[in-house]
Amino acid sequence: MLYPRPLEALLYELEKLPGVGPKSAQRLAFALLRRDAQQNDDLAGAIRDVKAKIRPCENCGNYTDVEICDICASPKRENGLLCVVAEARDVLAIENSNEFFGRYHVLGGLFNPLEGVGPEQLKISEMIGRLGPEHVEEVILALSPTVEGETTGSLVARALEKHGVKVTQLARGLPFGGDLDYADQVTIAGALRGRRELG
Amino acid sequence: MVVKSLHLSNFRNYASQELQLPPGLVAFTGDNGQGKTNLLEAVCVLATTKSPLVERDRELIRWDEKSARLGAEIELPPPPNREADVRRLEYSWRVEGQKVEREMKVGGVPQSAVASWLGQLQVISFFPHDLVLVTGEPEERRRFLNLELGKIWPAYFSDIARYRRALQQRNAFIKATYDNPNRRETEEKYGSLGELNRALVSYGSRVLAARSRFFAEIAPLLTETHQRLSGLEGPFEVEYLPGLSAWRRGDESDWSRLFLQSLERDHSDDFRRSSTQSGPHRDEFAFKLGGVDLRRYGSQGQGRLAVLSLKIALAHWVRDTLGDDPILLLDDALSELDSTRRELLLEEAKSFAQSVVTATDATFLGEVAAHFRVSEGKVEPVLTTA
Ligand SMILES: Nc1ncnc2c1ncn2[C@@H]1O[C@H](COP(=O)(O)OP(=O)(O)O)[C@@H](O)[C@H]1O
Ligand SMILES: [Mg+2]
Numbered sequence: 001m002l003y004p005r006p007l008e009a010l011l012y013e014l015e016k017l018p019g020v021g022p023k024s025a026q027r028l029a030f031a032l033l034r035r036d037a038q039q040n041d042d043l044a045g046a047i048r049d050v051k052a053k054i055r056p057c058e059n060c061g062n063y064t065d066v067e068i069c070d071i072c073a074s075p076k077r078e079n080g081l082l083c084v085v086a087e088a089r090d091v092l093a094i095e096n097s098n099e100f101f102g103r104y105h106v107l108g109g110l111f112n113p114l115e116g117v118g119p120e121q122l123k124i125s126e127m128i129g130r131l132g133p134e135h136v137e138e139v140i141l142a143l144s145p146t147v148e149g150e151t152t153g154s155l156v157a158r159a160l161e162k163h164g165v166k167v168t169q170l171a172r173g174l175p176f177g178g179d180l181d182y183a184d185q186v187t188i189a190g191a192l193r194g195r196r197e198l199g
Numbered sequence: 200m201v202v203k204s205l206h207l208s209n210f211r212n213y214a215s216q217e218l219q220l221p222p223g224l225v226a227f228t229g230d231n232g233q234g235k236t237n238l239l240e241a242v243c244v245l246a247t248t249k250s251p252l253v254e255r256d257r258e259l260i261r262w263d264e265k266s267a268r269l270g271a272e273i274e275l276p277p278p279p280n281r282e283a284d285v286r287r288l289e290y291s292w293r294v295e296g297q298k299v300e301r302e303m304k305v306g307g308v309p310q311s312a313v314a315s316w317l318g319q320l321q322v323i324s325f326f327p328h329d330l331v332l333v334t335g336e337p338e339e340r341r342r343f344l345n346l347e348l349g350k351i352w353p354a355y356f357s358d359i360a361r362y363r364r365a366l367q368q369r370n371a372f373i374k375a376t377y378d379n380p381n382r383r384e385t386e387e388k389y390g391s392l393g394e395l396n397r398a399l400v401s402y403g404s405r406v407l408a409a410r411s412r413f414f415a416e417i418a419p420l421l422t423e424t425h426q427r428l429s430g431l432e433g434p435f436e437v438e439y440l441p442g443l444s445a446w447r448r449g450d451e452s453d454w455s456r457l458f459l460q461s462l463e464r465d466h467s468d469d470f471r472r473s474s475t476q477s478g479p480h481r482d483e484f485a486f487k488l489g490g491v492d493l494r495r496y497g498s499q500g501q502g503r504l505a506v507l508s509l510k511i512a513l514a515h516w517v518r519d520t521l522g523d524d525p526i527l528l529l530d531d532a533l534s535e536l537d538s539t540r541r542e543l544l545l546e547e548a549k550s551f552a553q554s555v556v557t558a559t560d561a562t563f564l565g566e567v568a569a570h571f572r573v574s575e576g577k578v579e580p581v582l583t584t585a
């Protein structure tokens with residue numbers, strides 16, 4: 001099917017977004033076409049702003065539009081309790097649970113040699129630097145229950161060893177079934193007939 | 200357990216077939232190329248979601264068809280004072296362009312995870328192709344272990360998956376740091392290799408422990424089975440050979456320690472070869488008859504008897520472990536045996552709640568619970584005592 005060029009360009013850009021296939025790209029594009037020009041300008045502006053104005057908090061790595069994020073700046077937050085996460089988006093997930101009142105530290109990834117991420121690329125020394133000034137007594141590791149999450153967790157735990165803080169781990173939220181699904185894709189097919197060698 | 204009924208549509212050379220099966224020994228006979236093996240393959244697919252004979256699901260769908268379906272009713276042994284439980288399994292494929300979509304249902308409820316499907320139907324199968332267990336590469340034997348242990352211990356599957364991932368990470372690390380001494384230095388400061396070793400050892404030692412437990416448990420069953428089948432006195436054994444450089448014969452005390460010692464010992468080797476030399480990914484096992492390694496020195500007949508003994512011992516092990524009989528499937532296992540062993544094998548088969556055998560020739564079958572004739576993808580009953 002042939003679309004006018006501007007529409008084609010919009011579809012092309014929309015489809016690059018995660019979770020957007022050809023069908024939903026079409027639905028979005030036609031919805032945008034029907035809207036007021038002003039509404040679309042607002043959307044375009046917001047998209048432009050998000051990249052221009054959002055940056056990592058200089059203290060914890062969380063998303064912010066100022067130097068120090070609201071969580072780090074808030075006097076209501078408990079000093080002494082630090083929750084370590086892999087990505088800034090994990091902060092939001094934990095905030096949404098309304099269960100945690102300490103502060104965060106975003107590592108900026110997980111130790112993952114397959115993707116070329118070594119421990120020196122993670123913000124581990126930045127985390128160590130916060131322990132004294134923020135009187136941290138307990139570090140909670142909230143990392144995914146994958147091989148990468150577990151190795152990163154023990155790297156962080158070992159870096160904390162000589163600093164006399166308590167290190168705990170978030171109770172595993174992943175249902176048992178989730179673990180097995182993982183085994184499903186990776187293993188079962190291989191074990192049954194696949195040509196993949198163990199390792 | 201017992202397969203009470205079987206349904207095939209557009210599976211291999213079957214257009215549409217319904218079958219009622221009794222407990223006990225069930226025989227399918229017919230000329231070559233009529234569909235006997237396909238029938239046993241269908242039962243295996245229902246048990247494990249995959250064919251033991253081919254990689255691609257596409258080959259299972261009848262030529263020129265766009266979908267296929269398998270169904271079975273499984274009868275579980277009755278709990279005390281209650282009626283037997285019947286479980287309904289349905290498995291179907293739909294060709295969508297280049298892809299083949301699968302759907303699995305238990306009692307009409309769609310299943311998303313293969314893990315929840317495995318175990319619904321426990322089958323131990325022998326196909327002539329299984330001779331590769333003796334003659335083939337170590338990879339064939341590891342695949343056998345992974346499937347058979349995973350069917351009984353679901354946690355084994357997730358340990359293997361994690362082990363494999365940790366191994367990939369460790370190998371990637373070794374490769375990256377070997378080429379780049381700077382990086383090696385910074386990463387050694389963080390103790391990255393130590394962490395990767397720890398992860399590898401924690402998953403890997405569970406795999407090693409499961410495998411060594413399996414071999415310890417199956418050992419006596421295997422020796423007895425082989426003796427019954429062959430009538431030979433020479434002891435038949437399967438010997439577990441863990442792929443750890445620090446392992447010495449007989450030392451199965453502490454897998455974590457042995458694995459860690461091996462990694463330390465292999466350190467420079469691993470870096471030189473950019474891969475991990477020790478671990479369950481290098482495991483192997485040997486078939487030994489009177490001390491002779493059949494992988495190298497066995498005759499075709501010895502190999503065949505070894506694999507048959509392994510499969511039947513495995514069925515006994517599954518029975519002991521689960522407290523319920525698996526279904527034994529023997530494809531074309533009789534033709535190459537002499538008449539004494541053929542009878543012995545049929546006796547073994549009859550000791551299970553249900554077993555299914557195929558043969559080209561019906562004359563040496565003896566007494567069976569049901570006998571079907573297979574011809575051009577159609578099955579007709581010959582005689583039923585039920
Ligand atoms: N996908 C398929 N569609 C139709 N026929 C098939 C398919 N796959 C195999 N066949 C046919 O099935 C027959 C082999 O059946 P098989 O069960 O191996 O025979 P046997 O009775 O000797 O064990 C062959 O005739 C082959 O052409
Ligand atoms: Mg055949």
Ligand SMILES: [Zn+2]
Nearest residue numbers: 057060069072
């Ligand atoms: Zn912050």
